[in-house]
Amino acid sequence: MGYGATGIAGETDSDLSCVPAFLIQFLDLGFLISRLNIIRSMSTAPFHIIAADHTGITVSNLERSLAFWRDVLGFELSHRPHQTGDLASEITGVPGAEISIAVLKGYGHKIELLEYLAPPDRKHVDIRPCDVGSVHVALLVDDLDAVLNTIKASGWKAAGKAQTLKSGPNAGKLVVYVRDPDGITIEFMQPPPDLTPKLA
Numbered sequence: 001m002g003y004g005a006t007g008i009a010g011e012t013d014s015d016l017s018c019v020p021a022f023l024i025q026f027l028d029l030g031f032l033i034s035r036l037n038i039i040r041s042m043s044t045a046p047f048h049i050i051a052a053d054h055t056g057i058t059v060s061n062l063e064r065s066l067a068f069w070r071d072v073l074g075f076e077l078s079h080r081p082h083q084t085g086d087l088a089s090e091i092t093g094v095p096g097a098e099i100s101i102a103v104l105k106g107y108g109h110k111i112e113l114l115e116y117l118a119p120p121d122r123k124h125v126d127i128r129p130c131d132v133g134s135v136h137v138a139l140l141v142d143d144l145d146a147v148l149n150t151i152k153a154s155g156w157k158a159a160g161k162a163q164t165l166k167s168g169p170n171a172g173k174l175v176v177y178v179r180d181p182d183g184i185t186i187e188f189m190q191p192p193p194d195l196t197p198k199l200a
Contacts, residue, residue, distance in 0.1 A: 054103070054110035055137050060124060060182050062115035066102045068154050068180065069111055073139070075104035084118075094119065107139070126183045129159070136177070136185040144174050144190040155181045 059065040069075045081101045088097040098118040104111045116122050127134045141147050144162055151157075162176040172192040177185050 052109075054112045055135075056112040056114060057137075057184055058114045058116065059180075059184070060115065062100050062102055062113055064155075065113050065115075065180070065182070066104075068151075068156065069104050069113065072150060072154050073106075075106040075111060078103045078105045078110070109137075111137070124182070128183075129177060129185055134185065136187050138187040138189055140189050140191065142190065144176060144188055147188050148176070148178070151178060156186075159185065 057065070066077070070077055081103070082099070083091070083101065084098040088099055089095050092099075094116075096119040097116060100115045100117060102113045104113070129136070148158055148162075156178050159177040159179050162174050165171050165173050165175060170189070174190040175187060177187050179185055
């Protein structure tokens with residue numbers, strides 16, 4: 001069926017007669033390797049990104065933010081490092097930096113919460129989603145109304161009104177931005193009912 005060669009685990013064409021022809025190519029390990037090499041060769045950079053590791057968020061009150069991400073959103077606390085001295089200053093480029101950190105993990109991602117204890121001239125800047133430098137994390141949920149009701153009690157609030165996307169790859173998803181007391185934005189996205197994963 002197209003390749004006439006033994007594929008993964010010794011399967012032959014006759015063994016794969018029930019598999020659609022356009023899928024057979026993906027069962028051939030040699031084909032996969034060749035396609036991976038093509039993708040790699042398309043990059044002009046002298047390096048390859050392996051994976052996304054975490055999203056870092058600077059907060060004003062580490063304990064408050066930790067409680068929200070852990071107790072409300074269900075992320076698991078991984079570890080709580082403390083950085084100061086030359087290490088903190090050299091990594092961040094902020095002279096005299098001292099940082100209390102909480103790293104949480106969950107849902108295939110990690111969140112790094114950072115509260116700077118120094119330098120003394122650090123500022124609280126209320127960045128709107130339209131302001132340069134604004135970033136946000138987007139999380140898929142199964143019940144957006146329940147999310148909004150739950151986070152309201154934690155000091156977070158919706159920045160606007162939930163809207164259903166009309167076009168593009170996310171068409172049909174109900175989305176809303178919410179902001180915490182620091183002005184940090186999270187986007188929550190609820191897929192259409194027929195595309196929402198069912199949890200056991």
